[in-house]
Amino acid sequence: MSFSTTLYNTFFRRNSIFVGTVFAGAFAFGIGFDTGATAFFDRWNRGKQWKDIRHKYVEAAEEEE
Amino acid sequence: MAFNGLKKAVTLSPCVRTLPSGVPAAPLLNLAARAPADPHDHGHGVAGPRSDSTPRWVGGVSRTASGLASKSYVTLSPTTPLSARFLHTSVAVKDAPQVPDFSHYRANDNDSNRAFSYFMVGTFGLVSASVAKSTVTEFLKTMSASADVLALAKVEIELASIPEGKNVIVKWRGKPVFVRHRTQSEVDEARETKWESLRDPESDEQRVKKPEWLVMLGICTHLGCVPIGESGDFGGWFCPCHGSHYDISGRVRKGPAPLNLEIPAYEFNDAEGKLVIG
Numbered sequence: 001m002s003f004s005t006t007l008y009n010t011f012f013r014r015n016s017i018f019v020g021t022v023f024a025g026a027f028a029f030g031i032g033f034d035t036g037a038t039a040f041f042d043r044w045n046r047g048k049q050w051k052d053i054r055h056k057y058v059e060a061a062e063e064e065e
Numbered sequence: 066m067a068f069n070g071l072k073k074a075v076t077l078s079p080c081v082r083t084l085p086s087g088v089p090a091a092p093l094l095n096l097a098a099r100a101p102a103d104p105h106d107h108g109h110g111v112a113g114p115r116s117d118s119t120p121r122w123v124g125g126v127s128r129t130a131s132g133l134a135s136k137s138y139v140t141l142s143p144t145t146p147l148s149a150r151f152l153h154t155s156v157a158v159k160d161a162p163q164v165p166d167f168s169h170y171r172a173n174d175n176d177s178n179r180a181f182s183y184f185m186v187g188t189f190g191l192v193s194a195s196v197a198k199s200t201v202t203e204f205l206k207t208m209s210a211s212a213d214v215l216a217l218a219k220v221e222i223e224l225a226s227i228p229e230g231k232n233v234i235v236k237w238r239g240k241p242v243f244v245r246h247r248t249q250s251e252v253d254e255a256r257e258t259k260w261e262s263l264r265d266p267e268s269d270e271q272r273v274k275k276p277e278w279l280v281m282l283g284i285c286t287h288l289g290c291v292p293i294g295e296s297g298d299f300g301g302w303f304c305p306c307h308g309s310h311y312d313i314s315g316r317v318r319k320g321p322a323p324l325n326l327e328i329p330a331y332e333f334n335d336a337e338g339k340l341v342i343g
Contacts, residue, residue, distance in 0.1 A: 004180035012183040022187050026194035033195070 090132030219343035224278070224333075232294040234283060237342050241283035241291055242329060243302070244340065247313065252276045254300070255314040265325045269314045272328055280331050280342065281315045287322040302326070 011021050046052065084090050124137035172178035210218070220237045222244060227233050230251075233244045247255070255269040256276075273279055283291050283302075290306035297303030298319060299312035309320030316325040331342040 002174075002176060004174070004177035008176065008180045008183065011187070012180065018183070018187060019190075022190040023194060025187075025191045026198065029191060030195050030198060 084132055088132050088134065092132070215343075219341055221334075222340040222342070224338050224340055229277075234294075235342070237329065242342055243279070243281050243283045243294065243315075243326075245279040245294075245313075247277050247279055249277075251300070251313045255312065258312065258314070258316075260316065264317055264323070267314075267316060267325055272314055272316075272325070274331075275333065278333075278340065279313075279315060280329065280340065282327040282329055284327070285309055285322055286317065286324040286326065287320070292326075 010017075012018055042049070082090050123139045124135070126133055126135045128134075218238060220235055220242070222233065222235060224246075227244060227246045229246050230248045231246055233246075234241050235244065236242070252269075258269075260266050260268050269276075272281070285292050285304040285306065287304065287307055287309055290304050292302035292304040292309070292311060294302055297310040299310050301313045301315065301318075302311040303309070304311075304320065304322065307321050309322035310318050311322075311326055312318050314325075315328075317323070329342055331340060333339075334341055
């Protein structure tokens with residue numbers, strides 16, 4: 001049995017499984033997209049965000065005290 | 066091929082003129098002239114008179130002494146609605162219409178074609194569902210409080226500044242919040258109480274996140290007075306307005322109050338030793 005036939009029989013034959021797969025895939029896609037976009041944003045703005053430079057100022061404030 | 070100028074030494078008279086009667090006169094025109102004997106042979110033999118030319122007795126152009134004359138000796142009757150049409154330009158009917166060959170465009174494998182079609186449909190549905198979900202959640206986010214409002218709505222307390230066995234009252238969203246650093250004996254007392262038989266049964270474990278820190282709204286659940294700390298019959302709080310007594314876990318034990326003192330949302334910041342209310 002070829003790959004396409006297996007694919008059809010597994011996911012596409014019953015509409016309930018088809019729709020369920022689509023919704024589950026949308027859920028996973030949303031999480032993956034958010035994670036990927038956040039990772040890209042952090043990498044693109046590396047060294048500019050507060051969480052990247054926080055240790056400098058927090059340590060300095062403690063030393064002043 | 067260099068023509069520097071064009072000169073005419075002789076001007077020829079036009080070869081066609083019009084008689085006063087309106088008939089064109091071309092005295093030297095030879096109507097019997099034939100095309101040269103097929104200088105470019107493309108298969109129809111020697112050029113001659115057209116096969117469908119009208120016979121002489123119908124009429125035609127002839128040379129007369131006064132010039133060209135066109136005469137018809139036959140008058141055809143016009144076609145009537147009942148007469149058959151002998152001339153038409155419609156396409157001839159063919160016996161077997163030729164069907165084009167579509168085999169080049171047909172899919173090689175029906176199974177993979179079907180799977181691919183459903184895959185594309187499913188992928189489009191997946192992306193559409195993601196877009197719809199994102200649209201709805203982003204719209205609902207516009208209704209929630211923004212980050213600056215949320216930041217103002219929180220209160221931070223240095224836990225190290227509160228010694229054991231002391232109360233601190235802080236203002237949070239216009240309301241007093243009691244923070245009690247309980248001693249071990251107070252914790253034991255709060256935990257050993259038979260809370261199942263109280264008016265508002267709640268165990269001490271349900272009311273605190275850390276046993277030594279009791280955080281609750283300082284508003285009497287009866288009519289909204291602010292209870293007094295470290296007083297009352299049960300070693301907790303006492304409301305002076307109508308005499309409600311609360312124990313060391315903030316549970317109502319005596320008096321008109323219907324409910325225990327309310328617990329706000331709070332969390333501990335262990336890294337900085339702070340309590341964040343809100």
